[in-house]
Amino acid sequence: MEMICSPKDHLFQLESHKFERGRGRCPFGPSSSFTSILIEPKFIGSYMIPDNEDHDDNKVYFFFTEKALEAETSTHAIYTRVGRVCANDMGGQRMLVNKWTTFLKTRLVCSVPGRNGIDTHFDELEDVFLLQTRDNKNPVIFGLFNTTSNIFRGYAVCVYHMASVRAAFNGPYAHKEGPEYHWALYERKVPYPRPGSCASKVNGGLYTTTKDYPDEAVHFARSHPLMYQPIKPVHKRPILVKTDGKYNLKQIAVDRVEAEDGQYDVLFIGTDNGIVLKVITIYNQETESMEEVILEELQVFKMPVPIISMEISSKRQQLYVGSESVIAQVKFHQCDMYGTACADCCLARDPYCAWDGISCSRYYPTGMQAKRRFRRQDVRHGNAAQQCFGQQFIGEALEKTEERLVYGIEYNSTLLECTPRTLQAKVIWLVQRAHETKKEEVKTDDRIIKMDLGLLFLKLHRLDAGTYFCQTVEHSIVHTVRKITLEIVEEERVDEMFNKDYEEEIPHKMPCPMQSSIPQASKPWYKEFLQLIGYSNFQRVEEYCEKVWCTDKKRKKLKMSPSKWKYANPQEKKARIRPEHYRLPRNIADS
Template sequence: MIPDNEDRDDNKVYFFFTEKALEAESNGHAIYARVGRLCVNDVGGQRILVNKFSTFLKARLVCSVPGMNGIDTYFDELEDIFLLHTRDHKNPVIFGLFNTTSNIFRGHAICVYHMSSIRAAFNGPYAHKEGPEYHWSLYEGRVPYPRPGSCASKVNGGRYGTTKDYPDDAIRFARSHPLMYQPIKPAHKKPILVKTDGRYNLKQIAVDRVEAEDGQYDVLFIGTDNGIVLKVITIYNQETESMEEVILEELQIFKDPVPIISMEISSKRQQLYIGSASAVAQVRFHQCDMYGSACADCCLARDPYCAWDGISCSRYYPTGTHAKRRFRRQDVRHGNAAQQCFGQQFVGDALDKTEERLAYGIENNSTLLECTPRSLQAKVIWFVQKGRDGRKEEVKTDDRVVKMDLGLLLLRVRKMDAGTYFCQTVEHGFVHTVRKITLEVVDEERVEEMFHKDYEEDGPHKMPCPVQSSIPHGAKPWYKEFLQLIGYSNFQRVEEYCEKVWCTDKKRKKLKMSPSKWKYANPQEKKLRPKAEHYRLPRHTLDS
């Protein structure tokens, strides 16, 4: 129920739905999204529409992308509606989630509507079927009084106490002219978000309005059919009349990829509640500390909930002490880290810190040099330094060297691939070397000889890390033969690497080495770490 004014007798209920309809644009049945409207005090007519609604009207809800030659791409099937309530209870902002009914492609769109547009359509002309084929057209004849679809209220003259008192011609007209002629178009005449990548189907939407340093933003929480929730903001550029989409997070809510069937938000508690067919989950709106410990990372996140406070990335509050406001750095619209973070070298700032790792690749096998930026909007560029000349060259990709979301994939590793690789991100003019990886290539034949020899001598069921007491005096674990293939110039760190890769969990616990000391950990070790609640895209999310 959305009121039009202070007269309760004039209150109306709105219905959002999809229906098959025969429209003027085609002779066949089409699917359209609709807005229907009824008076709350509708009790039906006296002789016509007895005990049936007599004030029902409907209008088409349009969500389309303008195309060339005036041909739009329409999203006609309504998936979900969210009403964002404002201080003016008569004018909530309406968010509609749509998908296509086209057989050519699958896509989803989100459109925003204002109540003024909806009221204008219902106060406008009626549609009328006329002509030999009964096409819908503008009705230009006489409209009876009281206006069909209006409520029995003081605002409408107060002549009629209930709809039972309405004249028969007014009710008869309402029954034969339920459709309004003017469609309801979204703000900016286009969607605020369009998804056609086909990764998942969008099913649910919830919206929270946030006050940031540079204005007001609507944070969209979008539920999918595989248990994922997207946290998104859209930024409208008035000069270019374009919309920028910023995906802040991708949350894997449920362990199994089940459809999300309901979402509710609590702005007061800063919580999102998500339901599937078998479970309900609670998720915080924000987790600012996951954006890193640097001012630049916090600023590039462009999350309106978060700001750099001089020490860490923390919750942004529109009001605060003068001291706190002086150190806050936030730029949601532009994400200009270079400008916002100039001179912000406080405790916890990691601008100049680059993570270093060591990786081994066996000749003619494949290996992945892992590196994922914190921001989906960041562009990743790989550089490599070979030999001692110190020159860095950009890595050229081909059918053997492939850039992946998780890093750089080398297929059929060659000896010439050995070197130091630099993973560099570029976003809004800010350049940051995220990771430095030294790749050493091991000869394939020598590895095969070693493992073949070991298999023959000790059998197929040999333990990778035998109990210490069972090792004869002077003997060494079998995997240490691997070190002979590499050389002993970096013996200590290679031995640590091998211990980490091949030892069992029990053995690893006995070593009592802290995770930070395992600088060159096996990529599989990530599965053994405590699972975080969620990660920012494009990192692969873990189960909550």
């Protein structure tokens, strides 16, 4: 199987039967114009795929979108097509001289079955990927589509087998008939050799070149390029549908993985903002439904630039991602990020990873892993309770809860950070108020927002103080990931401390002492703040602050007036604080 022209550039134009890409040309046939059988095509990719062992019967399949004349609902409808032409097509002798004589096309359908037989179609092809199998004549075709609907914006991934593709091209032709010239099934006699077939021994060997084809067969091929039967996907539905509007999906690459409970196709989907989604889909035959499992969301590039190409190296276990100016190399798997417990590893449902009795590590097929008897993996169900029985399932590693102490200034914003190890886990926040024994679920509103990174308080109130529990729920397993104690510092106390006249006290109270041993009478300003919030481990914090604040670089910054570090109430103190004194959040300032 050989790619004829690059599928990554939409600058393909049909001119003299050659694909033109930039300055270079990628010809695979005789010279002529396709304008009468293609209408405003946009080419995505083309591949040489053999049908059998006879090389003279090899065909080129190419994927594109075009305006569809047969669409009765709209004259401007866009359809995705698969085109086919014989690799040895030399054109006709008297008709179609130096023009294709074996060109055929048919529709590639990707739709979601709906009620009353009305399907939701994803008609515009964004990218195509051919997954090679052990049989080079039967690759698996993955198409990434979007919808041209004015109602909503969505994306879908559909999978096709070559058997379906060949069946459509070997089936009946489409034909315009009747007074209104509707497209219908052509049921009359088809000339010999069959239009679209190649000059090869497999087809009888009577013709050694297309120049010997009868005029009747050549004329029929020219007037009937469209096949009647479309190509439908596996399971007659997409394996993945995304309509949340979170990403615009642009590229797709696929790796086939052997796991403990079967074979899985891992989809790597590139977006227009530099993110790669790592996804598997699991088909439930009983309910005829697909389960989508997002394994990772990888921010490949620092800047949110569109991904324009992706290539896979299964041998090196690497994904190569390209933008207009940068190429990145990404590992297929990072098993250690799923934690140090058997349950966490199994709940991840990553076919690349398994619990080996000690850690979450790379899964190898049978006979390739020394610790095979300890392997625990359940991609299809993620049943950690069954897989991890006696393997630290309810042991120390799972029950460990990270504890943090966070101080927030009244009326300011604060983020309580907590992210689950797997994207399938549901996050629940509970709070235990001071002097209370019961926990209650945190209620979100315009002021308190649940985010992917944690719980965001846009404006802290005194009543927000308490102990917050970040819990993840997945497959009936509840795990308290983080316990955060939130202390609220009252605005009046902070304002009172920072409104002191520091200029008068600077000779006696240096923010960065020259010696590490500070006289008792001359305490740095941050010590007053620590005493104000009542930090218990005062000595360790003092040592840390001296290291942070008392460098030459920091000493230069601290020559400015201490009022520059004042915390301000955005509502009531705005008149007294100049706008330039506000500091941007660290992530904004760095960008």
